[in-house]
Every structure is written in structure tokens, then in C-alpha cells.
Amino acid sequence: MENTExxxxxxxxxxxxxxxxxxxATHYWPGLRNWSLFCGIxxxxxxxxxxxxxxxxxxxxxxxxxxxxxxxxxxLMYAIWFVIALVVGILLILFSNSIxxxxxxxxxxxxxxxxxxxxxxxxxxxxxxxLAVLVQCILLLSLSANMx
Amino acid sequence: MDQHDQTLDAGLHTDSAxxxxxxxxxxxxxxxxPVWAKILSITNFSSAALQFISMLLLVxxxxxLVYLSSSDEAxxxxxxxxxxxxxxxxxxxxxxxxxxxxxxxxxxxxxxxxDTASLEVAYYYHYRYFKTLGWMLISLTAFVLIGVTxxxxxxxxxx
Numbered sequence: 001m002e003n004t005e006x007x008x009x010x011x012x013x014x015x016x017x018x019x020x021x022x023x024x025a026t027h028y029w030p031g032l033r034n035w036s037l038f039c040g041i042x043x044x045x046x047x048x049x050x051x052x053x054x055x056x057x058x059x060x061x062x063x064x065x066x067x068x069x070x071x072x073x074x075x076l077m078y079a080i081w082f083v084i085a086l087v088v089g090i091l092l093i094l095f096s097n098s099i100x101x102x103x104x105x106x107x108x109x110x111x112x113x114x115x116x117x118x119x120x121x122x123x124x125x126x127x128x129x130x131l132a133v134l135v136q137c138i139l140l141l142s143l144s145a146n147m148x
Numbered sequence: 149m150d151q152h153d154q155t156l157d158a159g160l161h162t163d164s165a166x167x168x169x170x171x172x173x174x175x176x177x178x179x180x181x182p183v184w185a186k187i188l189s190i191t192n193f194s195s196a197a198l199q200f201i202s203m204l205l206l207v208x209x210x211x212x213l214v215y216l217s218s219s220d221e222a223x224x225x226x227x228x229x230x231x232x233x234x235x236x237x238x239x240x241x242x243x244x245x246x247x248x249x250x251x252x253x254x255x256x257x258x259x260x261x262x263d264t265a266s267l268e269v270a271y272y273y274h275y276r277y278f279k280t281l282g283w284m285l286i287s288l289t290a291f292v293l294i295g296v297t298x299x300x301x302x303x304x305x306x307x
Contacts, residue, residue, distance in 0.1 A: 018262040019175065022167040025268045028275040035278035042285045108171045115177045118274075122184035129191035136198045143205055 021111065029103035033096045040092030047085035054078050084128055091121045167264070178259045185252035192245030196238045203234040226298060233291045240284040247277045 057075065098114035170178075210227050251273035258266035 019170040019258060019267065020167045020264045021170060022264050022268055025167070025264075025271040028271045032271075032275050032278055035275070035282045038282050039278060039285060042282075042289075106168050108168070108174065111168070112171065112174045112177065115174055115181070119177055119181050119184065122181060122188060126184045126187040126191065129188055129195065133191050133194045133198065136195065136202070140198060140202055140205070143202070 021106075026103065026106060029099050033100040033103060036092050036099065037096035040089045040096060043085050043089030043092060047082055047089055050078055050082040050085060054082065087124065088121070088128075091117060091124065095121060175259060178255055182252035182256040182259075185248050185255070189245045189248035189252065192241045192248065196241035196245065199234060199238050199241065203231065203238075207231060226295070226302065229291065229295050229298060233288065233295065236287055236291065237284075240280065240287075243280050244277060244284070247273050247280060251277060 054075065057071075057078070095114060095117040098110060098117055102110040102114050207227060207230070210230070251270055254266045254270035254273060257263055258270055
């Protein structure tokens with residue numbers, strides 16, 4: 001005899017909507033995983049180069065230059081870039097990991113996790129890019145003011 | 149046993165041939181995503197415009213410096229390389245901005261209208277975004293490495 005009893009669901013189970021992630025859409029997930037992993041590794045490599053440059057600057061420069069105010073500003077700028085590259089790299093690798101899991105095992109938890117990490121990346125990249133555009137504007141204004 | 153399998157399958161939220169049904173938690177994340185994607189897209193367009201302006205300001209200054217230091221062809225080649233790097237960066241910024249805008253547009257449409265086809269297009273642009281970002285990193289790294297080598301060769305050739 002066929003069992004027609006409703007399947008028990010946990011109380012906090014997410015309610016499905018009418019929207020579907022089609023099989024065609026999931027075909028992009030392995031590619032997404034590979035390219036986001038590559039970008040994440042590149043960001044980490046960039047962070048490594050910045051760290052190396054920071055170490056060289058602090059070790060190799062003569063003491064007289066280290067007391068300069070512009071030196072401290074330069075160190076601070078590079079340290080900020082190092083943290084940004086590191087966090088972006090980690091976020092991208094986490095995203096590639098979760099979208100890879102979603103491609104292998106399409107469970108709503110893995111898809112939600114990947115979407116959450118992508119949103120975290122977008123938020124961080126959005127805030128950084130706004131700040132970068134502002135810095136570019138300031139630099140351009142100072143450059144045009146100092147033009148002969 | 150059958151019931152146990154059905155309980156496991158329910159966690160997958162798959163409708164076999166159609167695909168996977170979107171849960172409300174995922175939907176709420178997707179409602180916020182287009183806003184940030186559009187912000188990033190706009191900043192990419194702004195960055196492209198600012199890079200273009202800075203290229204227009206910097207290149208004549210550098211040309212004057214090369215002329216004053218009476219450097220030869222190598223100095224002009226470095227300026228040319230700088231212009232190429234600027235143009236590459238500007239074009240990649242424009243492409244990435246456009247792809248993010250399209251992604252935000254289609255993702256927003258899919259969540260508002262429960263449109264599965266729009267979600268497919270959104271994933272396509274999501275994939276294109278990362279692919280373009282990857283190629284931008286490859287080409288800019290290559291050009292910067294070429295530039296550093298060219299400057300080193302230029303300095304060595306003077307001695």
C-alpha cells in the first residue's frame with residue numbers, strides 16, 4: 001500500500017517560492033567556481049606582494065627616511081591595500097568553494113551560502129570602489145591644480 | 149525506507165526536470181543583491197571616466213618630461229605602454245560595469261516576477277563578470293610585468 005502521509009518538515013525550514021533555478025542556470029556554476037577561484041588566488045597573490053613590499057620598505061630603507069611623515073602615510077596606504085586584497089581574496093575563495101559545493105550537491109543551503117558570500121563580496125567591493133573613486137577624484141583635482 | 153528517501157529529497161528542493169525551487173531565505177538575499185551590483189556597476193563606470201581624464205592629464209606631462217630629459221625612443225615606448233595599460237583598464241572597467249548592470253537588472257526582474265528565464269540570464273552575466281575580471285587581471289599583470297622589464301632594460305641600456 002502506498003504511503004500518502006505528508007513528509008514532516010522542520011519548523012525553520014525555508015518556504016519555497018514560485019521561482020526556479022533551472023538546470024540551464026546551474027550549468028554556469030562550475031565556470032563561476034573556476035573563475036572566482038582564480039580571481040581569489042590572484043587577490044591573495046597581490047596581497048602577498050604588497051606584504052613583501054611593506055617588509056622591504058620597513059627593513060631596507062635607511063632610518064632617516066623612516067621618520068618622514070610621507071613614509072608613514074605610504075606604509076599606512078599599503079597596509080590598507082594589503083587588508084583589502086586579503087579580505088577580497090578570502091571572500092572570493094569562500095564563494096568559489098560554496099558555488100562548487102552547490103554545483104556538486106544542489107541543496108538549498110549550499111546555494112544560499114554561495115549567494116550570501118557573493119552579496120558580502122559585492123558589499124565590500126561596492127564600499128571599496130566608492131572610496132577608490134573618491135580618492136581618484138581628490139588626486140585628479142590636486143593634479144590639475146598643480147598643472148603648469 | 150521510501151519515506152526516509154522522500155524526506156532527504158525534500159531538503160534538496162528539486163523538481164527533477166524543472167530545476168531547484170528557490171527558498172525564501174535565498175530570495176531575501178537576492179532582493180538585496182541587485183542594489184549592490186548596481187552600486188558596483190556605477191562606480192566602475194565612474195572609475196573608467198576618471199581614468200580617461202587622468203590619462204589625458206598625465207600623458208602630456210610625461211611627454212614633456214621625456215622631451216626635457218632628452219630621452220630617446222625608449223622613453224616614448226614606456227609612454228605608449230602606459231597608454232595601452234590605461235586603455236585596457238578603461239575598457240575592462242566599462243565591460244565589467246555593463247555586465248554587472250545587466251546582472252542586477254535580470255536578477256531583480258527574476259525575483260520580482262518569479263521569472264526563471266531571467267534568472268538564467270542573470271547567472272550568465274554573473275559568470276561573464278568573473279570571466280572578464282579574470283582576463284582583466286591576466287592582461288594587466290602581463291602588461292605591468294612587460295612595463296617593469298622595459299623600464300629595467302631602459303635603465304640598464306643607459307650604463
